[in-house]
Amino acid sequence: MSQDTMITGLTAAQVDGLACTVCGTDYLRVRVRVPHVPVGRSVTGSQVFACVGCRPDDAQRAAGGVLR
Ligand SMILES: [Zn+2]
Numbered sequence: 001m002s003q004d005t006m007i008t009g010l011t012a013a014q015v016d017g018l019a020c021t022v023c024g025t026d027y028l029r030v031r032v033r034v035p036h037v038p039v040g041r042s043v044t045g046s047q048v049f050a051c052v053g054c055r056p057d058d059a060q061r062a063a064g065g066v067l068r
Helices: 056-062
Strands: 036-041 047-051
Touching: 036 056
Parallel strands: none
Antiparallel strands: 036 047
C-alpha cells in the first residue's frame, strides 16, 4: 500500500491522524506512546496513521524516517 493510498470509512480521529486506522487506538488517550507510521491519506487528503505493530511493512519502510 503506498502512502498515497486513499483510505475511506475512517472516524474523525483517524482522519485527523490521531488514531490507528487498523485497530482504532487513540494516540492521544493511550498512556504509553504508540509508535505509528503514515499508511495513506483520508478522503480529505490528510495523512493517516497505523501502529507499527498493526502495519509492520510500513514501519519497516519508514524506519529512520517519520517514526514518531
Ligand atoms: Zn493499531
